[in-house]
Amino acid sequence: MADRIPLALVGIGKIARDQHIPSIAGGDDFVVAAGVSRHGKVEGAENFTDFNAFLAARPDIKVVSLCTPPEVRFDMAKAAIAAGRHVLMEKPPATTLGEAEALSELAAKAGVTLFATWHSRFALGVEPARQWLSDKVIQSVSIVWKEDVRRWHPGQAWIWEPGGFGVFDPGINALSILTEIIPGHIMVETSVLEFPENKKQPIAASIAMRTVEGAPVTAEFDWRQEGPQTWDITVQTNAGELRLSKGGSELYIGGNEQASGPDREYAGIYERFAKLIRSHQSDTDYQPLRIVADSFLCGERKVVAHFED
Template sequence: MTATDIAIIGLGKIATDQHVPAIRACRDFRLAATVSLGQSLPDVPAYEDMEAMFAAHPGVAAVALCVPPQVRYPLAVESLKAGRDVLLEKPPGVTLAEVEALRALAERQGCVLYATWHSRHANGVDPARDWLAARRVTGGKVIWREDVKRWHPGQAWIWQPGGMGVFDPGINATSILTHILPDPVRVTRAEFETPANCETPIAARLSLLTGEDAVIDVDFDFRETGEQVWSMWFDTDAGRIELSGGGARTVADGRLLSDGAALESEYARIYDQFAGLIADRRSDVDLSPMTLVADAFMLARHRRTDEFHDEQKT
């Protein structure tokens, strides 16, 4: 089987850390080009705009959009109108409406659109979903606390409108939660802490409610300088299940269902799924993780806190 030529648009930290090695390890894709301002890879043709890249590489059939969400929409439109299949790094856009517009455009163009949620591919997520399928959730807790200076050094776009602030990692939690719980949840309360010099929150506390009125408390914080915590647990009518390491490790009633490290194989599985979607000519655009985030922004009480200044760690 011939590999699909793919181009990466936006060669930032997530692209170089995750997308590049995942594509190179995937037999279904060949990294044919990159488009980025001031960044390139050895032995891969590099361009600073997509029009030039498409002109030079008409065989590129797919693109992975890894630019910040604020500038992703026009690039996705250009790619789809050029007849290319499109993979969107999370979050898929800055608004729900623009992603719905991309979904409609992809359908009209006969292209594949894939809104990725890498944390759903963590080792313990599917075992957790299977375990919860026949159980009723009675309560739960989500804790996502990490050091923004460690994971997003110098990324000022996170603090600008559309950047989501602490919800940039927090949406990983909502992507897991919406995938594994047997029933939908809704946001009933949200409290944000936003630095005085920023437009997006550095911390957030949410309350979610299941269809059967079980409360799930959510704690997101970008200021964790100690142990990084990406965990959640749920009590049910038949025991407790706990996920840690961003969904990599799952323990149900003391029994280990799955183990692994955060980010292990997640992007490899993303590209396996993208290849399958291309083969089937089918899109996958699930907006439920982003809907919870949007609802939190609509309901939030806001509190200004100390200014945030990013001093990059070496």
């Protein structure tokens, strides 16, 4: 425990309790020394309700993990960077590309680590999928990412507000895997975004994209799926089919299972963060956020039925 790096966890909500706290406790690199939240607390740590008060009171804590909604994250990250802290940002890293790119520049100038995390990239099947696809010709990619918002985001009204991303909050997980396993840029051609008549963010999206080489890429996101949930990415190549299922935790090549196992996504995030800090590096790949932004730029808005969550 003495060798662990003290860390402040900011935003003690569902994702912090379900994933960050147990993953930090189960790893060897960090210990939660402080919590910052208006409503939640971390047991066994010093807790603050104001972020700037934390920065002033605990200059000894050099690492900050931001688990807040994205619309408030820029000011916190900027303040932390100015105070010389290393910063981890939950996905999506910021509300806009402008904010994200500004933070990268600020971190580089300050000489601190900035880590824009994409937890789905750490799913068990993603890295072996990337390796297998690295020398293949990509013929097409199909993403089907459908889940029940009532199950996974209960009472989280912020996701329907401007900057809350709507169905792209889970959809960006698929895009993070896509941009990790497919070499080169992915470009948006068209999109259809379905907005419930009482919401400000989309509940579903259909996106047509292409690789630089011209291979078609399609994505279907929907937050209204009841029963079994669907998180699949299927890639057709010159050497056969690759499929990632259950959010990347299962990998099939030619229909044969190649990898499966327990969830270690957030454990992987914190292992990566520790390595970045120790090597004085940052990791700020904003490709998934760019695809979301491009989908809105190219998007046809479609109003659908009233939705209550």
